[in-house]
Amino acid sequence: MTAQKPGLLLIDDGTNYAGAIFRHMPEFELLLFNPETGAAGATDGPAALKVLAERRDDVDVVLLDMHFDIPDERLFPLEEGASARRTRRFQGVAILREIRARYPHLPVVLLTAHEDLSLVDAAGHLTSQSMTYILDGDDLDTLRVRIHTAMEDAAQQSEETRILWGDSPAMKHLRRRLSVLARGAMPVILEGETGTGKSWLAEKFVHARSGRTGPFVVLDLSTVPPDLISAHLFGSEKGAYTGATETRRGVFELAHGGTLFIDEIQNAPIEVQKQLLLVLQDRRVRPLGASREIVVDVKVIAASNSPLDEAVRNGTFRPDLYMRLSPATRLRIPPLRERIDDLEFLARRFADKALVGPDAGPLKDEVVEALGLPAETSVRLTVGRGARGPQGASLEIFIPRPAWHMLLEHPWPGNIRELEMLMHNLITFTLVDALEAVRKNAAIASNRLQVDPGLIGNLLAGASALGQRGREDETDADRIAVDLRPGQTLNDVSRDVEKQVFLTLYRRCNRDFAAMAQILLGDGDKARAVRLRFNQLGLRVRELDHR
Amino acid sequence: MEDAVDILLDLKHDLGKYLLLPLRMLPADASDEAFREALRRALFETRKQGTTVRSGADIWEEFRRELVPFSSTGWYLRLSRDVAAALALADRIPDPALHRPEATEILGRVAGTTAAILAEWRRKP
Incomplete structure (x- = not known):
């Protein structure tokens, strides 16, 4: 936690709430509050969206009034056929709808009562959303409790965020730069070793803050055979190549209006890189075998587990694509050891x-x-x-x-x-x-x-062994062959490999968990731990023995 | 009657809610001076938008004009009586006998009565 006060963004056409919060709730920072005029942070929906686009990082909670007495041209539409009076009375609902489309996890406290909200058709849908709270009572204590509840819930939800960010200067710098790059349509390059959280950052941070309402789509080029990468990226018509038994939409088309995360982009074959360059320039894709072009509006995040400029120097990555992706937006996620x-x-x-x-x-x-x-x-x-x-x-x-x-x-x-x-x-x-x-x-x-300490030693040794090609004292009997099968995620692949190792050992050790523990942990007394992991991997003794 | 519902919903918000807000937003242990300042704001700065400030009396006058067609109805008389009592607190701001619970109760009647009238209408077939 920083010593900074939590930031409240008040969206209200009047100044009554702003004045009361400023006077009586000094523990919060009322963003953009003007003490001279008493004006709140935003007095209508468009102004609120502008503030959020520019200062999302400063906003911990939004307080949103319901009734806005403002000119028609500043109102967001409420529902078809709604009178101006009704649209003003429930303008908070219309503003909340716009906020939710862009910031689904932002806590919002509606300054209204359940009783009043029940008069809006969409109320049930809006208030059933997580991170939306109804004030239901205009007293200071209720408001304070609602704000704290909203912030605690948000903190709970962002537990994963905290886990990843930590507190190091390098990560704080990265976070600041990513906050800026998340906006707009500029591509972003994320470089980092495996396990540093590139895909998580792409989805939960960049896409979540981009303000884009389309989907987040992932294509991991390390899992796609090189000759099929084009079809996955740009789509293909039925019969475009051997095996294309049906028309396939590419990830650019699927991500229209949203974000496309291309993982392990350094694996893209040179000829695909040329096509990628054209798509990034023209914002159009032509599926394989198609005569039509599709206009796409996609924010591209390209990730690589090795520096792309090195790949450019080695001749495996096109310099023009590298420049088009914009080296200025290239960010390195530091490895844990740094x-x-x-x-x-x-x-x-x-x-x-x-x-x-x-x-x-x-x-x-x-x-x-x-x-x-x-x-x-x-x-x-x-x-x-x-x-x-x-x-x-x-x-x-x-x-x-x-x-x-x-x-x-x-x-x-x-x-x-x-x-x-x-x-x-x-x-x-x-x-x-x-x-x-x-x-x-x-x-x-x-x-x-x-x-x-022996347990830590064993766990670390196991990890290190995975990083080694083989030890000199290793015999064939120590080796276990595994089939490397592609999975949906790298975790799936690791789990599958581990499962194969356990299964082979189980047979090799004649179903003796103590013997397995001796091999795996150097301690035959740890049979229970091995048995537990065995079960966690979904391996069942009864079924195996029956077979 | 649809018109009256619309008008009362707005009245509950513009007058009922904002007459009470400064006192409800006051900390429980606020000083007597802070209470009287909040009461002054409630009655004279009832609705502030930008540089426009409307008092409770101004807002009631606007609604009263809209409610002329209903001025002989029982609900209007109940409502106007409660609004009058609330606005009359303006003269009692310096009165040491006036305390926060009494003022809160009197100001709260406007929203309470409006809500009760709307609820009665909703129950009617």
């Missing part, structure tokens, strides 16, 4: 996420119960020193300093995705170990579960 100061923050966030997830969540409840702690006990990750002072009913999952240093020194080739997976496994296995210890009546502190 923002290692964020590690603790990120680790805690991912631990919190794991603790409410389907794997570790139930285990956490079991551990709390087994330790005789109250059901409402909060469980959290602590690092280095552990908790500072009494924190109520809480249980720490504690990473001692030497183990933490192992994490700090790890190169994190899989970046944030790797950290998330590691924290998920670390929390899960620590809880499994704690349960086993309780069942064996081993001595265990009732408020602290210490993470086994």
